Amino acid sequence: SQQGEEDPQALSIQEGENATMNCSYKTSINNLQWYRQNSGRGLVHLILIRSNEREKHSGRLRVTLDTSKKSSSLLITASRAADTASYFCATGEDTGRRALTFGSGTRLQVQP
Amino acid sequence: DSGVTQTPKHLITATGQRVTLRCSPRSGDLSVYWYQQSLDQGLQFLIQYYNGEERAKGNILERFSAQQFPDLHSELNLSSLELGDSALYFCASSPSPTGWDGYTFGSGTRLTVV
Numbered sequence: 001s002q003q004g005e006e007d008p009q010a011l012s013i014q015e016g017e018n019a020t021m022n023c024s025y026k027t028s029i030n031n032l033q034w035y036r037q038n039s040g041r042g043l044v045h046l047i048l049i050r051s052n053e054r055e056k057h058s059g060r061l062r063v064t065l066d067t068s069k070k071s072s073s074l075l076i077t078a079s080r081a082a083d084t085a086s087y088f089c090a091t092g093e094d095t096g097r098r099a100l101t102f103g104s105g106t107r108l109q110v111q112p
Numbered sequence: 113d114s115g116v117t118q119t120p121k122h123l124i125t126a127t128g129q130r131v132t133l134r135c136s137p138r139s140g141d142l143s144v145y146w147y148q149q150s151l152d153q154g155l156q157f158l159i160q161y162y163n164g165e166e167r168a169k170g171n172i173l174e175r176f177s178a179q180q181f182p183d184l185h186s187e188l189n190l191s192s193l194e195l196g197d198s199a200l201y202f203c204a205s206s207p208s209p210t211g212w213d214g215y216t217f218g219s220g221t222r223l224t225v226v
Contacts (some may be wrong), residue, residue: 042114042202042217043155071162088155096210099145099168102155 006089010110021106023089031092032065032072033100036085043088047074050078051094057095071074081112118218119202126226131192132219137184137202143167143206144186145215146178150199162209164195171172193225 007022023032024093031050036042049056049065049072056063064076076083086107114136125131139143146158157170161180172178175193180186182203190197200222 030210033214035215035217040220040222042116043204043215044114045214045216048212048214067201068152086188092212092216094209096212097168099160099170100211100215101157102147105153 006106007086007088008106009104010107012015012111013079014111015081017079017081019079019083019108019110021087021108023064023072023074023103025072025089025091025101025103026070027091029067029091030094030096032063032064033090033092034061034072034074035088035090035102037105038085046087052068072089079108081110084108084110090099114216114218116166116203116205116216116218118201118221121219122222123226124224125193127193127195128224130189130194131193131223133188133190133201133203133223135186135188135205135218137186137205138216140174141207141216142184143209143211144180144184145204145206145211146172146186146188147202147204148199149202149220154170155202158188160211167209170211190223195225198223198225 034046037043060077086105087104088105099107117136158172160168178188200220204209204217
């Protein structure tokens, strides 16, 4: 079963708007990562946030992490049509003995 | 080009057959991970190798097996194929055994079992 559950499953917005995706997980983690997948292609690593960090920025991406609630959010600001993709969170469980566990993903559609 | 090479890109085969998927990790990466992505199951972890040794096992069926060779490339063998094995199979690599530094994914092999 997937540790990470993402919300919403699908999101449709207009170009220029902000997109927010949420991820919840169950176990203790060392870090949480976000990936993007364009239709049928390989996943691309976007950003990593460690368990002792609360917020991280990279360009138009902002990630927050709340370990007390076991949740994270990914904000894409000023979205573009090219941001249309599926976004997955992945957790690195803190013992390091398991591979990353991926969430079910959020499908983002940005309308031009 | 991510640096992770997967072959073949597409594979169509009949039920009961056996196929081999190949993955070359990004230069310098010692860990190789195999994931299966299907519409109803999401991205499922199958197995991980680190520097030639099996390190972690996920939901890999007994009909599936994998190995990592001395040159660090890996192969995933799928046998006695069933219709339900149709999926995208991804290989990813990372420098570390934990993957805490992030994965680099290949473009995947789309397997269709007919």
